[in-house]
Amino acid sequence: MHVILAPAPDGSVVLRRLDARGHRIGPDMTAARPELAREAERIEREERPRWVWRRAADWYPGFLAAGVRLERCHDLALCGAALEGSAFAAATHYTSTFAPRSEPTEPGGSLPQLPAPEGQGSLFEDTPDHGPDADKLEYELKAQLAAIAGATQPGRLRLLCAADSAGALVAAEMQAAGIPWDSTTHESLLAEQLGPRPRGLERPALLEEKANELREHLGAPRLNPDSPQELMRALHRAGIEARTTRAWELREFTHPAIQPLLEYKKLARLLAANGWAWLDAWVRDGRFRPEYVVAGVVTGRWASRGGGALQIPKQVRAAARALPGHKLVVADASQLEPRVLAALARDDEMAAAAQDADLYARIAAAGFGGDRAKAKVALLGAIYGATTGESGRLMPQLAKLYPRAVAYVEQAARDGERGLTVTTHLGRSSPRPSERWQRLQQSTTAEEQRRADAAARDRGRFTRNFVVQGTAAEWAECWMAELRLRLRRLAGRGLHGELVYFLHDEVMVHAEEPAAEACADAIREAAAAARRLLFGSAPVEFPVSIAVVDSYDQAK
Known part of the structure; x- marks a missing residue:
């Protein structure tokens, strides 16, 4: 059964039930916004529906803030994007109402991202915009179900839509949970590698020392190494005829300025990407809560918006630290x-x-x-x-x-x-x-x-x-969806762990210490289940390497 969630003109919320083919079941229900979470919790417990909305990001963060978790959904925007472009559904001539539009990407160019989620405020605000009305959502759902039914591979497309939709729930839950992050450790790591926290726009002391070393080797006492134009001119004056300042090209030269330049670039990248400004902006209440963009890359890989969640460098991974009485269970799919x-x-x-x-x-x-x-x-x-x-x-x-x-x-x-x-x-x-x-x-x-x-x-x-x-991205989404269900079952047995991080072929679970090994088993079982979902009896194994650690840097 499906349940559509849609805003009503009077500020309440319409809940419309439909069967598996998109036909209505009974009259609409309405719920005032303050009552919506409890009503949804009751329907979830008694009927276990697939919730239908334009985007999970429009609604689900509000439910999570109210302490309500939902098991299944159908994300019309994500499914529409997948179906509209799919060769499997080409003969159905399906056109999505809600999928974002973007110019086809040239190979090597930047990949299109989904637009910023709307309605990210509280679920219980008086006038949030949670998108189209119930009739429009019903029309789109029926069109998508018809496109799947008429596809050359309906079973595969149905699984793709389910995986993307489950991914949308996982992304919201991971953002709500956040990666446990020790700001004191992060500060200590920055001080060790860059020097004490600088004032204003000054460079940290150790970074400035490296800049001075570079200036000396290049004979350029006023060089600003952060200026690409100044740096290239200084390199050329020193006889280093590099065309770019990329590390692989610089390593082709033997000049004594090369090593301090490479070291400077590494430290400057740390300062820019994960320095004090990043810590102030992204870590709250001991958690780093990045925003994941499901299928944000054209291949279906996830992206992130702000915070660099998919590029946590080794220099600061020790700050991702389990709370007392907990462990981080870090797993990656080997050679996926x-x-x-x-x-x-x-x-x-x-x-x-x-x-x-x-x-x-x-x-x-x-x-x-x-x-x-x-x-x-x-x-x-x-x-x-x-x-x-x-x-x-x-x-x-x-x-x-x-x-x-x-x-x-x-x-x-x-x-x-x-x-x-x-x-x-x-x-x-x-x-x-x-x-x-x-x-x-x-x-x-x-x-x-x-x-x-x-x-x-x-x-x-x-x-x-x-x-x-x-296809690897599809396997990874199925892996997370299966793991999410297994973690919920473990919680029902008093073994608590929450999925807090995902990176292409890697997941991290923050688990109470007595539950850590059970969570590790759940990760392995989920990987095997994902293989069966995608490839059936194909004789290919997808082993996962698992480390139960106190901090992320200990995992590798």
Whole structure:
């Protein structure tokens, strides 16, 4: 059963029941906003519906603030975005009412993000805008259910919508919970690496020392190393003919200024990304509460808005610290994308290699003379499109060992180069090429054709990775959804742990110490359940490495 939540003109909330096909069940109910949480809690307990709203972020944070957790939902915006672009549903001609619109992305460009959630205020404010009315939501839900039913792979699309919607609930719950964060430890780490907290816009003492060292080696006493233009001029005057200040390029030079410059850049990045200003802005009441953007990247990977949640550097991970009487249970899915490729391609030989905890070592033993580094370079080159240089040299051997896996990503690349879309296992399709890209492919001059060929190759690298990264994102969402349910069951047995962090192939649970091992078991069980959901009986294992620790830095 579905229950639509929608604002009413008088400021109350309409609750409309529909069956699995979107047909109404009985008359609408209404609830005054102060009574909504308790009414929803009653319906959740007695009927266990799938809640329907434009976006979970419009409603669910308010329920969480009121102490009410919901098990299932259908997020119309997320599902609409997935269905509208899916090749599986192309014949249904479905067009989403609520999915965000964005220009197709050029490979290598910035990836489109979802718009900022609306109505993030209290659920019980007098006049919040929680979106369209019940009739519009009902119309959209019926259109989505019809698109799924008419798709070439309805079961997969149904699972994709369920996974994205569950992800929306998880994202809201993780933001509400927050990562336990020790500000005193963070301050100590900053002081150790940067010096005491500076006043105003001054550089921290140790960072200024490094800047002075750099100025001395470059013979530029007034250099502002934070100015790219000044820095490039100083480098060129010193005979360092770098084209950029990227670390990989700077390391090609042997000048004595290079090492202090690299060290300065590292410290400056720490100050900018996770320094005192970050601590003041993002840590409240001992918790870091980032805002996750579900399917914020076109592949379906999550993004975050502010706070850099998906890039917590090693220098400050010790500040992510369990509360007294608790542990952090940190787990990551080992070599996730290569395992996903083995399952996608139904490559029995690679699947056999994926039975081992270290897939790269097994591949190295099979055909690279035991050289794990070469096996890793070859396989990641196949997935990410690095098919020149060392990766290109090793590719024929990889193709000989695992012809189906290599052929799978090669076909995705060829499709992309031709301007076609590619699709993940559950049905998320890559964006169509932009009009600019298509015009370029119709060029006639030699120079334009050179640029067209380069653009086609770029798009091929994008689509090659899209099918693997996107399917890995689907597995990860299913993993979290399954883990979320298992943690709720453990709580019913008095074993409490909450999911507080997610990073592509990694999760973190903050657990009461007696519950830590049970949470670790739940993580493993959820990974196995996610494999079954996506790939059935495919003989590919998805092992997870788990560390039960006091602070995040101890996990790796």
